[in-house]
Amino acid sequence: KAGVTQTxxxxxxxxxxxxxxxxxxxSGHRSVSxxxxxxxxxxxxxxxxxxxxxxxxxxFPGRFSGRQFSNSRSEMNVSxxxxxxxxxxxxxxxxxxxxxxxxxFGPGTRLLVL
Amino acid sequence: xxSVGLHLPTxxxxxxDNSIINCAYSNSASDYFIWYKxxxxxxxxxxIDIRSNMDKRQGQRVTVLLNKTVKHLSLQIxxxxxxxxxxxxxxxxxxxxxxxxxFGSGTRLQVQP
Numbered sequence: 001k002a003g004v005t006q007t008x009x010x011x012x013x014x015x016x017x018x019x020x021x022x023x024x025x026x027s028g029h030r031s032v033s034x035x036x037x038x039x040x041x042x043x044x045x046x047x048x049x050x051x052x053x054x055x056x057x058x059x060f061p062g063r064f065s066g067r068q069f070s071n072s073r074s075e076m077n078v079s080x081x082x083x084x085x086x087x088x089x090x091x092x093x094x095x096x097x098x099x100x101x102x103x104x105f106g107p108g109t110r111l112l113v114l
Numbered sequence: 115x116x117s118v119g120l121h122l123p124t125x126x127x128x129x130x131d132n133s134i135i136n137c138a139y140s141n142s143a144s145d146y147f148i149w150y151k152x153x154x155x156x157x158x159x160x161x162i163d164i165r166s167n168m169d170k171r172q173g174q175r176v177t178v179l180l181n182k183t184v185k186h187l188s189l190q191i192x193x194x195x196x197x198x199x200x201x202x203x204x205x206x207x208x209x210x211x212x213x214x215x216x217f218g219s220g221t222r223l224q225v226q227p
Contacts, residue, residue: 004157033214043158043203045214056214090157092215100146100207103215105157 001027004093004106012112018079021109025072025093031055032074033103034066037088046089049074050096078111086113122201124222133191135221137204142185144206148215149178149189151200158203161189191223199225 005024013019025032033056034046045058049068066076072093078085088110092103127133139147145166150158164171164178164187171178177190187204201222205215 035215042219043205043215043217045216048214058214099209102148102160102163104160105150107155107157 004091004104006089006091006106006109008109009107010110010112012114013081014114015081015083017081018077019081019111020075020077021089021091021111023074023076023091023093023106025074025091026104029093029095029104030072031094031096031101031103032068032072033092033094034074034076035090035092035105036060037090037108038086043090046076081113083113086111122220122222124224126224126226127194129194129196129225129227131194133189133194133198133223133225135189135191135202135223137187137189137218137221139185139187139204139206139218140216141206141208142182143208144216145209146207147178147180147187148205148207149176149187150203150205151198152203152220153200161202194223194225196225196227199223 007022031050033048035043037043048056052068063079068074088108090108092105094101094103148163149161152158162173162176162178164180169180175192179188201220203220204218207215
């Protein structure tokens with residue numbers, strides 16, 4: 001099976017702009033989670049989508065949003081970019097069962113905000 | 115590109131030795147624990163997981179030990195190889211409620227040939 005794919009791999013934006021990142025989960029996986037990784041804060045949970053619905057949300061401002069499509073692909077959007085949004089954004093997929101399962105990560109999208 | 119913390123604890127071992135990476139987790143109610151390996155410029159790669167009703171689980175060259183009494187998790191890597199050099203993260207999660215992984219800060223493993 002193909003792994004989790006994320007596009008684009010690299011992005012450079014300026015403050016105030018918005019950005020959309022895309023994630024395609026492993027075939028058959030219905031849960032997609034997004035994480036932000038920075039040197040200072042480490043890996044932090046943004047949100048999880050399952051069956052096109054946001055099932056869980058982390059402690060990030062409303063500028064961070066996401067959605068999931070019927071084919072389980074997911075996008076996340078960051079509006080009004082700030083310098084502190086520079087990070088590696090990781091997407092992870094899992095089957096989406098009742099209990100916690102292994103989450104498989106994609107390679108990430110590296111976002112640089114200037 | 116660098117994608118992990120600049121001041122991570124580092125474990126340096128010789129090729130062929132066994133490595134033990136430790137992790138203190140935060141939530142005594144966590145049901146599920148997982149170890150990931152992250153190489154520079156890549157996403158975290160699954161190594162091994164364990165549920166809270168177990169205290170040991172073995173994989174290929176790796177063993178995870180869970181001590182719920184002291185909220186401690188360890189990853190043992192047998193016969194460490196240069197390809198094992200990476201940052202290792204432990205993560206914990208609940209089965210119910212907020213189904214998000216909470217990650218530790220990571221340990222850098224350096225394998226000397």
